[in-house]
Amino acid sequence: MLTTRRGSNSNITTTCTLVVFSIGGQRLATRTEEVGGVWPWTNAMPVPSGTAFMNALVRRGEDVLPVFDLAAKLNVRVRGATSLCLIATRKDGPMAIRIDEDIPTLHVVEQASIRHTTGANSEAVGTCEIGLDEVPIYSFRG
């Protein structure tokens, strides 16, 4: 006879790792698996476009990435003279996002601490308390 047994497994907590970065002084987070890297920002070439906030290309060697203007979407300006480029991985390929010059940090948080949200910002999938801030968590998977 098989019986159900409650054991120590019920106490296991799952965690996820977030990359916390800032744009226009606002702290944002995204899951590490959605980040392909962080580079120094290099000049982007504007692209005439009708796609919202997708308006440039950035070249790195042989690679050419579309630029998602998250700062414009958030209605802020990227801060710092030496801004950075966060590579967000999407289902349809990577894209570049210009972020503040503050070096992104890694934070391990419990899944249970993430409050899922549905709001106007379709990319914000939830919030999480990191330090003293309630940081929105963005997903760029598309």
Added chain:
Amino acid sequence: MSLRGRTETTVRASSTTRLLVVMCAETCCALPADIIRGIITFEEAGSAEAVAALGATYPLRDMAGRFGLPHVSFAAESRIILCALGNFHKGYRVNQVLGLTDVESARIRPLPPQFSGPERKWFAGLFLFRETVALLVNPGWLLGEETDPAQLPQLGTTTVTALASSHAAGVERERPSHPPVEVLELEEAPDADDTPWVQL
């Protein structure tokens, strides 16, 4: 029975496309060279809304405006490129002509899929050009609007008798009845990729 090796030589024809690369505001755009009929200065075009040259009338427009971009001021290196596709003719003001380049078809990549709006009709692809990227403008879209030939004579026109670049001369070789006169001289020079190109 023996196996006999057989060597086959496969010759892959690499097709190249000759493109004229221009600056449109801060964007590097490339147009198929076979639609270019000439390159003229603003002074040659005068203040008219159209240019008559080589037996055709070319209504003038800012290329940036064609893409819905705000007007940008032009400088001494700005030019007007005269384009034709079939019966459609158009002159576009561009900020700078960077030169001709031969691009292998394999080097032309599609626009990233994240661009999902009308720009997919505007640009047929992109390729690496010098230190940046050039967008290949779709000539059918570029010349496909406001091209009703019946409207053309209504525009104020400047007749340009001396126009065209050496490239246009190449294009126009097939039309001996309209010999172009060179205004801009294009000088050939190799780039880092050993791809022949021409720089003003």
